Amino acid sequence: xxxxxDIEFQAIVRNEIEQALGYYDTEFSQDRIDAxxxxxxxxxxxxxxxxxxxxxxxxxxxxxxxxxxLMRIFASSDEYVKFMPKGPEDVAAAEQxxxxxxxxxxxxxxxxxxxxxxxxDALLQKMGVVKYYWDETAEMQTEEYSGLNEQExxxxxxxxxxxxVSQAEREVGEEMEMPDGMVIPAPIAYDIKxxxxxxxxxxxxxxxxxxxxxxxxxxxxxxxxxxxxxxTTMTVSDLVEMGYDRDEVEEYAGFTDIExxxxxxxxxxxxxxxxxxxxxxxxxxxxxxxxxxIRTDYDGDGIAEFRRVLTxxxxxxxxxxxxxxxxxxxxxxxxxxxxxxxxxxxxxxxMDVQLIKSTLMRQLLDNIYNTNNARVIAVEGQVNxxxxxxxxxxxxxxTRAPGMVQPLQVPEVSRSVxxxxxxxxxxxxxxTGVSRxxxxxxxDALQSTTATAVAAMTSASQGxxxxxxxxxxxxxxxxxxxxxxxxxxxxxxxxxxxxLNNQFTPIDxxxxxxxxxxQINVGLGNGTKDEQLRSLFIILQKQEQIMQMxxxxxxxxxPLQYRNTLAKIAELSGFKNVNDFFGDPRQAPxxxxxxxxxxxQLALELQKLQAELEMDRQKMQMEFELxxxxxxxxxxxxxxxxxxxxxxxxxxxLAGLETSTNLPxx
Numbered sequence: 001x002x003x004x005x006d007i008e009f010q011a012i013v014r015n016e017i018e019q020a021l022g023y024y025d026t027e028f029s030q031d032r033i034d035a036x037x038x039x040x041x042x043x044x045x046x047x048x049x050x051x052x053x054x055x056x057x058x059x060x061x062x063x064x065x066x067x068x069x070l071m072r073i074f075a076s077s078d079e080y081v082k083f084m085p086k087g088p089e090d091v092a093a094a095e096q097x098x099x100x101x102x103x104x105x106x107x108x109x110x111x112x113x114x115x116x117x118x119x120x121d122a123l124l125q126k127m128g129v130v131k132y133y134w135d136e137t138a139e140m141q142t143e144e145y146s147g148l149n150e151q152e153x154x155x156x157x158x159x160x161x162x163x164x165v166s167q168a169e170r171e172v173g174e175e176m177e178m179p180d181g182m183v184i185p186a187p188i189a190y191d192i193k194x195x196x197x198x199x200x201x202x203x204x205x206x207x208x209x210x211x212x213x214x215x216x217x218x219x220x221x222x223x224x225x226x227x228x229x230x231x232t233t234m235t236v237s238d239l240v241e242m243g244y245d246r247d248e249v250e251e252y253a254g255f256t257d258i259e260x261x262x263x264x265x266x267x268x269x270x271x272x273x274x275x276x277x278x279x280x281x282x283x284x285x286x287x288x289x290x291x292x293x294i295r296t297d298y299d300g301d302g303i304a305e306f307r308r309v310l311t312x313x314x315x316x317x318x319x320x321x322x323x324x325x326x327x328x329x330x331x332x333x334x335x336x337x338x339x340x341x342x343x344x345x346x347x348x349x350x351m352d353v354q355l356i357k358s359t360l361m362r363q364l365l366d367n368i369y370n371t372n373n374a375r376v377i378a379v380e381g382q383v384n385x386x387x388x389x390x391x392x393x394x395x396x397x398x399t400r401a402p403g404m405v406q407p408l409q410v411p412e413v414s415r416s417v418x419x420x421x422x423x424x425x426x427x428x429x430x431x432t433g434v435s436r437x438x439x440x441x442x443x444d445a446l447q448s449t450t451a452t453a454v455a456a457m458t459s460a461s462q463g464x465x466x467x468x469x470x471x472x473x474x475x476x477x478x479x480x481x482x483x484x485x486x487x488x489x490x491x492x493x494x495x496x497x498x499x500l501n502n503q504f505t506p507i508d509x510x511x512x513x514x515x516x517x518x519q520i521n522v523g524l525g526n527g528t529k530d531e532q533l534r535s536l537f538i539i540l541q542k543q544e545q546i547m548q549m550x551x552x553x554x555x556x557x558x559p560l561q562y563r564n565t566l567a568k569i570a571e572l573s574g575f576k577n578v579n580d581f582f583g584d585p586r587q588a589p590x591x592x593x594x595x596x597x598x599x600x601q602l603a604l605e606l607q608k609l610q611a612e613l614e615m616d617r618q619k620m621q622m623e624f625e626l627x628x629x630x631x632x633x634x635x636x637x638x639x640x641x642x643x644x645x646x647x648x649x650x651x652x653x654l655a656g657l658e659t660s661t662n663l664p665x666x
Contacts, residue, residue, distance in 0.1 A: 252313025433464030
């Protein structure tokens, strides 16, 4: 089978995008719009003039109650994940990889903000999405050097990241003529100005708005999806800066449907007052950009492979098309639906509760308004209407006969409304696990109730929140950190020195494997925080007893295990950096063997002997120096004598030669 042509491949990509868009617009778009309106407390659209229009905030209250619990579970320490080694030889590498990946999310990226927005998108809009990728940034700086010789110049210019901006030569001496007539030219010094380009690579993690993410409608998860895409807008300037041809990009620039999508408009409707999105600056015009990951048989070998395709414009003009080995997205849904990639949100569990409670509250308020400002029955012609319409304390209403003004009775509805509101609160608690017990101590709930019963109710109310946390940990968070590890082992190919655990540590990700097992540190499964602390203090007490009875080097408890217990107690107490309190025994320098205790008299004698030995050593050294100086002086004197004798002999020889030269010839 022949390779797919560019036109055919563009049609395949366009078809996948349009099918995904139709699926999203039909199934999820309106749901997300409604959820956002309910969260913001927007009117329902059924309001009546001159009637109560109050809106309950059940969706917002529920989500804002769950969020602190989730963030406390995940972000109470700097360790989101821990990689588990496959074998004994991988222990050190797995531990260092864990520290480095946690360092990346907390230092190279805004870890808390990313996790917060990721979780909140999932709770509110069915799905939270993050994208992770390797980003290389080029930083240019200008450097000037003067007085370089040729060797130094060669070393600087040979750097591939250096570009010469200007160069000047000058002589720094005079030429020399050798006895054999050879002329050595004057040395040259070089003054140069260079531009050095330093390329820095890092893992970037960013949140993706749900309406910008597309996935095939039959996908069960990211791993088995045949099509995944990120649909967004970028400016012409951004694309040109990335290296694309300006004329090609400007051809497909212009107003796009995504800018007026109902979801984006709903998100920003309280902030935007101007609907004109196009800039007069041509470089700031918006371009529709779709980054697709599609499984297709592009090369015609009968086996479909993943490809990364970057398209621009409404016609999806292809800018890039390359084979790719990893889909750089991770998604979350708080309530999983079997065999579907996108589950349910917490918002949709309480949206009907918010509508019903808002309706009941409106009717109750209308009833109170009518009770406090009751309508009256007035006999026509028998009542002064001006007096009746002027409502003031102590006012007089003039009538022609008694009984001409009577109040119109308003039925009391509060006795029916309040139980209905209580019932809807119980419905919300059953659906979400957000109860008054989980929000704090309720005086009514504590009446005639044992502490065990209160703890049981609190634990039961936290069950659903803990289930959401476990789902997040085992799905999206696990995949995110597996992806980060994959990126650093593939692209981070330079050894570096970073600060891990308050110590500067050399790391080289090329030595790691990206197939470590991932254990998510979410602190679940062992009771509440107070229960865990109580259990840890019991364990700590037992460890101390064992170490006191059997010594620090016993087969049951070693110093590292004891330190781990202390560190976990500090972590659960709210301190992120436990190394401020307890050091790691593995990083401590080896201890010197303890010297046996000595008798004080013997120690004094040893000190005296050492002092005498030191004085003898210094005396011998001084004698040696004197002998050495004398020997050097004798040698110098002998050298001068020999030089003098040599000079005398030379003069005698020269005198003899002159005498022989002046003799008369025969």
